[in-house]
Amino acid sequence: MPPAIKITRDSIITAATELVREKGTDGLTTRAVAKKLNCSTQPIFSNFPNMDSLKKSVLDKAYQLYVERTFSSMQSCRYPPYKASGMAYIEFAVDEPELFKMLFMRDRNGEERIDDTAESEMIVAMIRERTGLSDEQAHRLHTELWVLVHGLAVMYATGFEEYKADEASEMLSDVYLGILGRFQNKEGVVE
């Protein structure tokens, strides 16, 4: 019989994720993970075929952390639900910039596009219901807000801009209400 397992697959993923949090993707190396676990590099390779595989697991773990955070952030409901999801995304970028970069700023040029139409349709339906916009208008409102939220989040994650919660919140409102007003009433706009 072999010795009992001391280093689990899960502990490796956790340590690796912690490393990315602290030092970014480049900080994720075999020896750094081993050091954090107080072990040699061997357990990594008996649990994962190679580092890319571990990196993939860290990506999944990071996304799980993001979902959990978003969920609990929505619970505390400082904002109406739709806005809350945007603010949660932004706050994730602020609090976990390295995980954010890994998850949402990675190069997807090789990857196949993920199909999020189902989720997207749900949100659009909700917007339609609340605002009386057409399907196309609701879709556009959602897309444009999402781009704004992403832009802000990226700025904060990269340290391009300093995060101020009320500023971010105001921007979302400005744009939301602006587009909404425009779609609900196309009059009253000069040029």
Add this chain to the structure above:
Amino acid sequence: MPPAIKITRDSIITAATELVREKGTDGLTTRAVAKKLNCSTQPIFSNFPNMDSLKKSVLDKAYQLYVERTFSSMQSCRYPPYKASGMAYIEFAVDEPELFKMLFMRDRNGEERIDDTAESEMIVAMIRERTGLSDEQAHRLHTELWVLVHGLAVMYATGFEEYKADEASEMLSDVYLGILGRFQNKEGVVE
């Protein structure tokens, strides 16, 4: 007298910039530059104290390329001038994703913030003049549009979304006109 100079400082920067364009920042290595110039790695180190210095020069060169592109893009004026600058930023992200990443998606957390108030004030003044908004409103309009443009550009640069010129253009208009309408006339918006 020493032999004539074959490898100029400028040719090194050009080769290095080309490398970043093709393979991203990680593709910028001593040996890759040397190979592109058909020379050894030595000329690099007689022209630059180290690779970080060359990387800095590439950053400057990339910014220069961006400015030139933006300028000539503004000349062809497919859009009104203010919108044209946003579209030029976006198109730079589409056509030169690696240079865009290097310039506008790099980690600025260590860097000191650049002071762009002068330039920003000019733009804000222009907006104020054209729209009759207050200084604060014009400033907010500009900031929010800029965030949107940045968000779109980042999406395209990372391959998160496929670029379609008319879609991007419509988004800018929606948000611009939406915010503008909201600021010019606060009535007419439900909830």
Add this chain to the structure above:
DNA sequence: TCCTTTATATAACATTTGTTATATTATAAA
């Protein structure tokens, strides 16, 4: 108690990278 199994440790290897030491060689002044 001994033995088999395998988790982990140790150590080594290949590769890549920045950087430097040394050798070579083209150039123009002497």
Add this chain to the structure above:
DNA sequence: TTTATAATATAACAAATGTTATATAAAGGA
């Protein structure tokens, strides 16, 4: 023609990294 100068080439070094070969040792079954 000779020679000093410095631009470039060659080669080597050290460090970091992924990965693999080998050694060690723990744990329960025989």
